[in-house]
Amino acid sequence: MGKKxxxxxxxxxxxxxxxLMQQIDRGSRxxxxxxxxxxxxxxxxxxxxCSVQGVELDLSEIYTCIGRGVPAIAMDLxxxxxxxxxxxxxxxxLSQTLQQVRHxxxxxxxxxxxxxxxxxxxxxxxxxxxxxxxALSGRTPVTQSLPYSWYNTPNLHFMSMADFRELxxxxxxxxxxxxxxxxxxxxxxxxxxxxxxxxxxYILERGDADxxxxxx
Amino acid sequence: MANDDSEFIPDEDSIGFVETQxxxxxxxxxxxxxxxxxxxxxxxxxxxxxxxxxxxKDNAIFVCHALTGDAHVAGWHAGETKKPGWWNDFVGPxxxxxxxxxxxxxxxxxxxxxxxxxxxSIDPTTGKQYGLHFPFITVGDIxxxxxxxVEHLGVKKLLAVIGGSLGGMQALDWAARFPDQIxxxxxxxxxxxxxxxxxxxxVVGRRAIFTDPxxxxxxxxxxxxxxxxxxxxxxMVAHITYLSDVxxxxxxxxxxxxxxxxxxxxxxxxxxxxxSYLHYQGKRFVERFDANSYLCLTHAMDYxxxxxxxxSIRVALEKSNANFLLASYTSDWLFTTAQSLELVSxxxxxxxxxxxxxxxxxxxxDAFLLEIEPLEQLVRPLxxxxxxxxxxxxxxxxxxxxxxxxxx
Numbered sequence: 001m002g003k004k005x006x007x008x009x010x011x012x013x014x015x016x017x018x019x020l021m022q023q024i025d026r027g028s029r030x031x032x033x034x035x036x037x038x039x040x041x042x043x044x045x046x047x048x049x050c051s052v053q054g055v056e057l058d059l060s061e062i063y064t065c066i067g068r069g070v071p072a073i074a075m076d077l078x079x080x081x082x083x084x085x086x087x088x089x090x091x092x093x094l095s096q097t098l099q100q101v102r103h104x105x106x107x108x109x110x111x112x113x114x115x116x117x118x119x120x121x122x123x124x125x126x127x128x129x130x131x132x133x134x135a136l137s138g139r140t141p142v143t144q145s146l147p148y149s150w151y152n153t154p155n156l157h158f159m160s161m162a163d164f165r166e167l168x169x170x171x172x173x174x175x176x177x178x179x180x181x182x183x184x185x186x187x188x189x190x191x192x193x194x195x196x197x198x199x200x201x202y203i204l205e206r207g208d209a210d211x212x213x214x215x216x
Numbered sequence: 217m218a219n220d221d222s223e224f225i226p227d228e229d230s231i232g233f234v235e236t237q238x239x240x241x242x243x244x245x246x247x248x249x250x251x252x253x254x255x256x257x258x259x260x261x262x263x264x265x266x267x268x269x270x271x272x273k274d275n276a277i278f279v280c281h282a283l284t285g286d287a288h289v290a291g292w293h294a295g296e297t298k299k300p301g302w303w304n305d306f307v308g309p310x311x312x313x314x315x316x317x318x319x320x321x322x323x324x325x326x327x328x329x330x331x332x333x334x335x336x337s338i339d340p341t342t343g344k345q346y347g348l349h350f351p352f353i354t355v356g357d358i359x360x361x362x363x364x365x366v367e368h369l370g371v372k373k374l375l376a377v378i379g380g381s382l383g384g385m386q387a388l389d390w391a392a393r394f395p396d397q398i399x400x401x402x403x404x405x406x407x408x409x410x411x412x413x414x415x416x417x418x419v420v421g422r423r424a425i426f427t428d429p430x431x432x433x434x435x436x437x438x439x440x441x442x443x444x445x446x447x448x449x450x451x452m453v454a455h456i457t458y459l460s461d462v463x464x465x466x467x468x469x470x471x472x473x474x475x476x477x478x479x480x481x482x483x484x485x486x487x488x489x490x491x492s493y494l495h496y497q498g499k500r501f502v503e504r505f506d507a508n509s510y511l512c513l514t515h516a517m518d519y520x521x522x523x524x525x526x527x528s529i530r531v532a533l534e535k536s537n538a539n540f541l542l543a544s545y546t547s548d549w550l551f552t553t554a555q556s557l558e559l560v561s562x563x564x565x566x567x568x569x570x571x572x573x574x575x576x577x578x579x580x581x582d583a584f585l586l587e588i589e590p591l592e593q594l595v596r597p598l599x600x601x602x603x604x605x606x607x608x609x610x611x612x613x614x615x616x617x618x619x620x621x622x623x624x
Contacts, residue, residue: 029567051567053564053570059573059590059593060593062571062573062594063593063594063597064597065571066541066571066594066597066598066601067597067598067600067601068601069539069569069601069602069604069605071539071540071569071570071571072571073560073564073570073571073572074572074573074574083557083560083561083564084561084564085561085564085565088564088565
């Protein structure tokens with residue numbers, strides 16, 4: 001315990017919420033996948049006039065959402081989002097959750113089925129401290145708010161900026177913006193982002209959107 | 217039991233002794249126009265209320281009972297101290313529907329047999345029971361009567377309508393039919409329509425009643441014995457659909473009623489405990505329920521279909537700004553989670569406020585009556601929040617009104 005281990009970003013970080021808020025137009029219809037206690041959606045509704053919908057697995061979080069007037073549906077992202085109709089939302093948010101689902105590719109595809117745009121925040125496992133930790137101490141990284149070891153961590157997948165780009169390409173997902181988050185701040189034109197960013201913020205759209213509009 | 221009544225003291229956390237009240241609405245010339253096209257009235261309505269209506273009249277909750285329920289939701293009736301109301305664990309002071317805070321209303325449904333006009337009531341034009349001359353009733357007709365009762369009680373907008381099973385169907389119909397009258401809808405173990413399997417069980421139940429020689433085309437009120445075997449059989453079949461394989465297994469297993477070994481006797485109709493239980497359920501049901509009412513209400517349930525009536529569930533419910541809360545139960549095979557999810561999907565499509573949970577229970581369809589704790593956890597914040605929203609809307613309206621006056 002003597003050595004301080006590197007901590008992954010707190011999923012509850014207000015900084016992420018602020019960044020998400022900036023990227024969501026007023027009056028949008030927003031679905032938050034893994035909405036937790038509905039804090040972000042409440043803000044979007046009250047401050048941005050958004051029409052909101054939460055999806056959450058944990059029942060006790062759902063009770064909190066209902067108390068906030070944030071509608072929430074109990075659903076396991078790994079069981080699919082078939083209940084949510086196509087194009088039902090302007091924006092789907094998935095914050096610090098993609099690495100925790102069993103089938104990230106399927107979840108990403110579903111997000112862009114149910115909404116025009118997807119906002120995804122993922123931890124960057126290629127951050128230099130993690131690289132150093134793995135290289136020198138030979139230990140897996142552990143998060144501060146989820147202090148799990150490798151055998152009981154909810155983080156099932158380890159991806160980097162380069163990995164995410166590759167998946168986006170495979171799924172024909174267009175990366176509209178890729179914003180590295182460094183030291184808790186968004187840094188659009190960062191130097192060596194795949195080494196320095198602790199998290200990555202993606203704005204995604206369907207890759208075929210442009211193709212279909214040109215062919216039409 | 218009535219003799220013990222003087223000594224009976226209701227639980228401290230219950231609403232205590234309550235009485236059913238009566239009102240007659242839809243008197244000529246204001247008869248109710250039924251969905252079948254028939255004009256019908258007057259209609260007696262049996263109802264109970266608990267708690268106090270707030271001066272702002274913003275704390276009224278209507279409870280819709282299921283197929284064979286009645287207006288007696290909570291507390292005790294004097295002289296009937298064996299059993300409290302059917303949702304006594306959920307409705308009362310400090311309970312899920314907290315009668316210290318809310319004004320709770322429940323009424324017996326149209327065509328029922330516990331105080332509201334139904335086939336066993338006297339037809340004023342003939343002086344005899346309606347029997348099968350009673351008009352065909354739909355869920356919509358039931359809701360129209362309840363809605364009129366709510367108005368009669370001076371409530372313009374209900375804080376919530378809540379119901380399970382056929383009661384959940386009523387809550388949905390209410391949101392579709394009178395969208396401005398409800399601020400929240402709680403729909404438990406229900407669906408936008410009964411499945412073909414559900415209809416099939418109702419068909420068997422009605423068949424059992426029709427083929428009982430005591431049925432006599434529904435004209436049995438003057439006879440010594442009505443279709444009691446048919447009605448009991450209908451209940452036995454239906455009762456199985458309210459349980460789950462696990463709950464029956466847990467409760468009875470393969471245990472025998474009176475012996476530890478088989479009798480190898482064909483005359484022995486019920487050897488297994490589960491058989492005795494179902495017979496008992498059938499027998500008790502006949503004592504409290506009218507066969508013609510059973511026919512009316514199962515038909516109403518079969519006919520209910522939001523899609524059929526409005527084109528789609530989305531269209532049916534998109535005029536409602538209510539906060540929808542839906543719950544299904546894992547072991548319910550009469551109204552499945554898939555059916556609730558169909559509603560959720562359509563509500564999302566219609567951009568309504570919808571919350572949904574599938575609750576884990578082994579108790580089958582009856583779970584909505586029995587799993588009180590998770591229900592409380594869902595309903596309490598919903599009611600609290602919805603009431604705040606009603607207050608905010610009222611304040612906004614009065615601000616607009618006074619603003620308007622200044623402009624004028």
